[in-house]
Amino acid sequence: MMSGLLSxxxxxxxxxxxxxxxxxxxxxxxxxxxxxxxxxxxxxxxxLLLAGYDPSTAAFQFQENAxxxxxxxxxxxxxxxxxxxxxxxxxxxLCFLACLISYNxxxxxxxxxxxxxxLEAGMLGVFAALDFFLFYVFWEVMLVPMYFLIGIWGxxxxxxxxxxxxxxxLFGSIFMLVAILALYFTSTPxxxxxxxxxxxxxGMTHGFQMFAFVFFFIAFAIKIPTLPFHTWLPDAHVxxxxxxxxxxxxxxxxxxxxxxxxxxxxxxxxxxxYFAWPMAALGVAxxxxxxxxxxxxxxxxxxxxxxxxxxxxxxxxxxxxYGSVAALTGCMFQMVSxxxxxxxxxxxxxxxxDRAHTRExxxxxxxxVKVPVYSGIMVLFVLxxxxxxxLSGFVSEFMVFLGAFPYFKITVAVxxxxxxxxxxxxxxxxxxxxxxxxxxxxEHLSDINAREMIAVAPLAVMMIVLGVYPALLADYIKAxxxxxxxxxxx
Numbered sequence: 001m002m003s004g005l006l007s008x009x010x011x012x013x014x015x016x017x018x019x020x021x022x023x024x025x026x027x028x029x030x031x032x033x034x035x036x037x038x039x040x041x042x043x044x045x046x047x048l049l050l051a052g053y054d055p056s057t058a059a060f061q062f063q064e065n066a067x068x069x070x071x072x073x074x075x076x077x078x079x080x081x082x083x084x085x086x087x088x089x090x091x092x093x094l095c096f097l098a099c100l101i102s103y104n105x106x107x108x109x110x111x112x113x114x115x116x117x118x119l120e121a122g123m124l125g126v127f128a129a130l131d132f133f134l135f136y137v138f139w140e141v142m143l144v145p146m147y148f149l150i151g152i153w154g155x156x157x158x159x160x161x162x163x164x165x166x167x168x169x170l171f172g173s174i175f176m177l178v179a180i181l182a183l184y185f186t187s188t189p190x191x192x193x194x195x196x197x198x199x200x201x202x203g204m205t206h207g208f209q210m211f212a213f214v215f216f217f218i219a220f221a222i223k224i225p226t227l228p229f230h231t232w233l234p235d236a237h238v239x240x241x242x243x244x245x246x247x248x249x250x251x252x253x254x255x256x257x258x259x260x261x262x263x264x265x266x267x268x269x270x271x272x273x274y275f276a277w278p279m280a281a282l283g284v285a286x287x288x289x290x291x292x293x294x295x296x297x298x299x300x301x302x303x304x305x306x307x308x309x310x311x312x313x314x315x316x317x318x319x320x321x322y323g324s325v326a327a328l329t330g331c332m333f334q335m336v337s338x339x340x341x342x343x344x345x346x347x348x349x350x351x352x353x354d355r356a357h358t359r360e361x362x363x364x365x366x367x368x369v370k371v372p373v374y375s376g377i378m379v380l381f382v383l384x385x386x387x388x389x390x391l392s393g394f395v396s397e398f399m400v401f402l403g404a405f406p407y408f409k410i411t412v413a414v415x416x417x418x419x420x421x422x423x424x425x426x427x428x429x430x431x432x433x434x435x436x437x438x439x440x441x442x443e444h445l446s447d448i449n450a451r452e453m454i455a456v457a458p459l460a461v462m463m464i465v466l467g468v469y470p471a472l473l474a475d476y477i478k479a480x481x482x483x484x485x486x487x488x489x490x
Contacts, residue, residue, distance in 0.1 A: 012042055
C-alpha cells in the first residue's frame, strides 16, 4: 500500500497550480503542459488506488490520520471505502479529460488553469475526508474556483450564473456548518471525526437526528440539485465553459448524493426512515419534471443540463429505499454512469459549439452525412443516457427501480414515466440534428478531431464496459453498501 497516496492525489493539483502561477502568463504551451501533467498524475494514483483496494471489506483503507488542531480535536484524517473509491477514480478521469478540452481557452490562460487545478484538489478532498473540519474546508474550497471559472470564462450571462451558483451553495453551506457544530458540541468528548460520529448514532435522540438530518439535507439537496433547489443548475451549465460544465455535471452534483450516503444515512438512521417517503417523492418529482422541461428545450446545452436534474432524481429515489442493497447500489451506479455519460455529452456539445457558435437544435440538420464520426459518438452517449440495455445507464436505472419498488410502488410507477420522456426528448433531438438533409450550420462543420476524440473515447469505453459487465463496479461497492444497510438497521 503506497504511503500517503490520498494526500498525493489531492495536493498534486495544488502543486501544479503553484507551478503555473510561477510561469510567465504568455507561456501558454508551458502552462497547458503543467496543467495536463498535474491532472494526469492523480489519474495514475487513482488507478493504483483501484488496484490496491480490497473490495471484500467495508473498512476504511489507505487511511492517513494525524493531529491537526489538537485543541479542538481536529485531525487530518483521510480514508476510502466502496463509496469514495469509485468517485475518486471518476473525478480524476474527468479532470484529466476536461483538461484536454480546456486547450481552446485563450483568455487569461494562466489564471484559468490555476483555478481549474484548485477545483480538482477540492473535489478530490471531499471524497477522501473523514473529518468534518477537513470535509467542510474542501467543500468550501470548491466554491471559489468554480465561481471564477464561470464568472470570467463563461457565456454572456456569466456574472449572473456565477453569483447565483455562489449564493445557492453558500446558503446550503451555512446549514451544513450549523449541523456540524451541533454534532461537535453534543459529542463527549467533542469530536469532528465522521467515523466517531457514526459510531455514536444510536445514542442520538430522535429530535436531534431530525434536526441534523434536515440541515445536512438542505446543503446536499442544493448540490444534487433536488427540487426546488435546482434553478441554479441550468444557468451555471449554459454559461460555464465546456470543461467546467463537464466537472459540474460529472462530479459536483454527485457530492450531494455522496454526502447523503456518507453522512446522513449512517449518522441519522431514525431520521432517514422518517424522511424516506418525502425523499422518494422529491426524487421522482425531479425525474419527471426534469424530463418534461427537456421536452421544451431548444438549446442543446440546456437540454443536457435539465436532463441532469432528471437523472439525479434516480439517485435520490435509490437513497430513499435505504433498506435495499439493490437500490443503494443503483444509486452509486447512477452517480458513476451519469458522470461518464453527461460529462461526455457536455464535451460533445462544446465540440459543435466551437465550430458553429450556436447551440440551437433547429440550426442543424443532416449531421450524420457531414460529420459521421461525431454523430455516431453523440448518438451512442444519448442512447446511454436514455437507458438503452447494454450501456451503463440502463443498469443504474433498472437497479434503482428494482430496489425501490417494494417500498414505493406507486411512486416508482410514476418514475418510470421519466424513462419514456427521456427517450422522447433525446430521440426528437437526434431526428432534428442528425437525420434528414444537410441544412443550416451543418454545412460548415468539420468532424471531431484527435484531441476531442481522446477526451470522449475513454468515457465511451467505460459506459459500454459497465453496461455489459456491471460487476466491475458492483464488486467495489458491495461490501460497503451491505454494511451501510446494516448500520441503518433496515
